[in-house]
Amino acid sequence: MLNEAVDSLLNKPETSNPSAAGAAATYVDATFGRGGHSRLLLSRMAPQDRLIAFDHDPDAIAEAATIADPRFSIRHQGFRHLGELPDASVAGVLMDLGISSPQIDNPERGFSFRFDGPLDMRMDTTRGESVAQWLATAEVKQIAEVVRDYGEERFAGPIAKAIVARRQERGPISTTTELAELVAGAVKTRESGQNPATRTFQAFRIFINAELEELQHALDASLRVLQPGGRLVVISFHSLEDRIVKQFIAKHAREVVDRRAPSWMLGGATAMPLEALGRVKPSAAEVAGNKRARSAVMRVARRTDAP
Template structure:
């Protein structure tokens, strides 16, 4: 994340990396490499025998990672969505698992700042929004096929847009009249549909762009698959650290850790356990939040929250 155009500031960099317990001989995974801010700090603490596997589904991020750290024998980066964590760990030659997994669920600053990626309404560009531009439907293609009811649901649930119905109807109408192909075109339609002045300090189009991006990239589905894979690849005492910026994502992480920390879920009147459920994680400490200084230096950090859990022995 960043405070200024082009400058990349990873959120909760020190606190999140420290929670991974990096050190000599540790095998760690940065499951969302982005522009490498967290990876750089992990490598500083990893020692000569440690290893870091980085993942990203954005080919530009992978190329950037190889240019930054490709000469470091402790570092490897592969082009994978983090939902395929288990496959990536196996390909790295670690069949017995890893000691820590970090995921930063935020969109990277270069993605937001490049108008050709279509993530932001601040510059005109194609309505793309794909984390991996070579896979799946673009935002423009998704909008051409979605019906009004589904669009309203996405805006309400993913964007928490109070005027979801009005915005959805306006987008459908614009689609039928002129088609929607650019970020600025979509932003103008949304701004015209949202009544009043909107939220202080926030463009009226912000929530809609967030919602569509989440739908196009199936971000909640990816997160669900990632969490399930993470608990499988972690070795006993291994750490899971997840930084979220959206309330839906944070609730998913919180609920997953809570469920994995529970043992028997049989009804209380059962004399003996029949479910055979075993706790696999334990929460570690309180959720991590950026301190005031970080929030001031990097406004995008204000909504960040990180949760930490530790893998229990089988």
């Protein structure tokens, strides 16, 4: 949904030509990845506009260095730092959540059970604890809670017990293949077309990078940094992310009337800071060309004039 996301952020059709007239606008690509959204945004922004990107992946920072456009800058930070921008200074915030294809396809990053590699899964390899390091000391209860809560895996208990038993017998798990094989032995029934380790890998990645907590911080910050009329565009790839985004927009877009107040005090609904603009799913053509897109959901909201 590359073009759809940029269209929604800029609030103008793809064929429009940016005008040099008017005040400068600042946009934020909160999850740079490999720069697809940023490059398209730069091609359609006005000459006086600017684009600020965030990413905590060193490979993303290296890719951003290839963009020779004075309107563009990137911060080697997670998008929880969005709130460090000035209040009401941004015309649009784009968040493309989850993991990028280059990260998945690099065995050294340890994100995929399709390749044998170190069990790392950190978005930022320069800091923090890897999955292997955490599993080397985590207790059964901790592991089970992570697999259940972040992977929605019904065999979380058996998986956690198998991991700790393996650690006690032969030492900690250190590779993606070891983890995938161990999970496959603990999962008694499998979803059609899905590797039994899918949910567990997702859970450990989300946990080790504190992805859901970072998302909530970034959404809260977007209310402060978006100027009136500014757009919030969020693309999610699994239900945990989308639920947070959906509930956030609903909470701040739903008009509220305090029915406990006396009738003479009911002067109308409380003004809300967001207006929900819609939910978009990828086209059949996009899904046919990119299987990963099949689970994508894009939600769009607009910052209102409400305080």
